[in-house]
Amino acid sequence: MSTATADPNGPWPGSPFPLGATWDGDGVNFTLWSPHAVGVDLCLFDDAGNERRLMLGESTYHVWHGYVPDIGPGQRYGFRVHGPWNPLAGHRFNPAKLLMDPYARAYSGQVVDDPSLYGHVGDASRGWPDGRDSAPNTLRSVVLARTIGLSHTRPRVPWEDTVIYELHVRGFTARHPDVPENLRGTYSGLAHPAVIEHLMKLGITSVELLPVHHMVSEPFISERGMTNYWGYNTLGYFAPDSRFSSRGDTGGQVEEFRDMVAALHAAGIEVILDVVYNHTAEGGADGPTLSFRGIDNRGYYRVDPSDASRYVDYTGCGNTLDARQPAVLQMLMDSLRYWALDMGVDGFRFDLASALARSMHDVDQLSAFMAVIHQDPVVNQLKLIAEPWDVGAGGYQVGNFPPLWTEWNGRYRDAVRDLWRGGTRGLGELGYRLSGSSDLYQDDGRRPFASINFITAHDGFTMRDLFTYNHKHNEANREDNRDGTDDNRSWNCGVEGETDDGAVLALRNRQIRNALATLVLSAGVPMITAGDEMRRTQGGNNNAYCQDNELSWVDWKLDPEAESLLGFTSRLLTLRGRAPVFRQRSFFVGAPADLDSPVSDLSWFRPDGGLMSPDDWNRYDARTLGMFLDGDQIRNRTLRGERIVDDSYLLWVHAADGDLEVRLPGPPWAQRYQVVFDTARPDLPDGSEVVEGGAARPLSAWSTVLLRAVR
Structure with a gap:
């Protein structure tokens, strides 16, 4: 005592x-x-x-x-x-x-x-x-001695070349057989050569870490004998969480984090932090007094103007940090600069960013928070990603953040999930999402890479579970399956849960390949959730925030299906890295660069080989779409003042039961085509199948096919 x-x-x-x-x-x-x-x-x-x-x-x-x-x-x-x-x-x-x-x-x-x-x-x-x-x-x-500067250079990956990989520091290596047991689940574990080798072979340029600011579990979770595994309950905005330290908690966690960043940077991989500046671990008025509440409750938190004993809660977590207060705003900016300058971080993903941009009540993109971010000479040079929503009225702000910001594109997620579950949305929404979401980001001068494209994230089903379950199965959370969303936009392919039915398993594996192919080849920045490339499952749990165990951890013991998917995903990312047409810096024009040519930089085709008309986009029974990307018209790649001519590609998505023949556009689009991949035939070698332009080519039910144009 x-x-x-x-x-x-x-x-x-x-x-x-x-x-x-x-x-x-x-x-x-x-x-x-x-x-x-x-x-x-x-x-x-x-x-x-x-x-x-x-x-x-x-x-x-x-x-x-x-x-x-x-x-x-x-x-x-x-x-x-x-x-x-x-x-x-x-x-x-x-x-x-x-x-x-x-x-x-x-x-x-x-x-x-x-x-x-x-x-x-x-x-x-x-x-x-x-x-x-x-x-x-x-x-x-x-008390720590000040850490000053970095002894190495940053990778500085251009936005258009970026591939984000969202991972949890503990969960990613907790079961990795090649990481020493005492380092599993730690910053040093993530920096282990075997782990970095996996990221490099896969083709990842940037890891996005779930929160590593020091956090405290909510009392209601602790009462169940569980912890807040995800960590979205921050207490200290300058302190790396000692949960992930193999070097103790009296400062060793700081050096360990810096060493991890240095190791990833040496491999050319950036580090992006998921940061939770919208609320703190003290929760609502009935929560514990740990820091801010006792230091100056009214100074740090937004309180109800009519009853200051209550908090204004735009986060669903009991309180909202008051970013309108100059000292609070200074703390947030000091935190961002510290992680950038002293710890080497390359960017930030802002959890519930809309809550930070609220002025009196409404989300205000001209708020003080947005203004200081824009003018800060350190922070405005980093990668800035908004989760463009909160739980308050008017909080859904996809497409509305200003230049400098990129956004988790929730409309991309919904459109692609609807496509591959056979939803009846028509193809108009899908066309925008595949081509960079110009309807959301072009009008304010942003680029296609303003769209962070994702289908899965830490919150929700894994990619495997997306095609295994129609309904959430969150019983392990001990909340009577009431927690987590019911809007999964998933399809179990005919059987709820795991099965030994070979036909169902084959369809599920094909659907995973379809989703990953769509994600990687869409214009914008793809974000892959750790383990999706290896068929990770959470058993249908779509809210595993309190599951610090094997339910959430990545399983590195791969069966043949997982090995095959890993190889396919790596192949996709290699293709994306080599083909500029899939890494657009500017939005497509939709018109020919040469008036004498009918070929546009982007063309859309019906299954019969005809160009899509306005009526075709509005047909709710349409399930098949061809997207032609013309490499000859890439305007944003130059070498010594001369334009680089890139390969042209034709991508077909067929999201329906039953096989279908599609007619491939002939000259001037292409004389013939080489099949790069077919998700229904994952072992088909690139270029082993050649189809003449103007000929028919079958598409298997629920499949994606990519063809390279030969002129």
């Missing part, structure tokens, strides 16, 4: 900047922003857990600060903040609660769900402060 002593010899005045704990070689300067506090205690802990309290007697610009000599890296600390207890006014100060420094670079220990963590007794809105000391059950912030 720890003891606390007050030190009458307070710290030196120190400086209000920079925020956090800064070691200068002789001592540490501590700062904490809290505009409504009346006093702040700095709490220093020794190795035995004994606490020494120092009052920070200086406050400048609402920043409480003090300098303590003769301490340095490794020092564990926290804060206790004094101020009014008045939930109805939005104030929840309670010095009995040890609070984590929002600017800490590392946290030590763990949060143990205990009544002492809660700042209130009775009703969260009208109760009274709880006087139990939370220190024995919460984290310690850790």
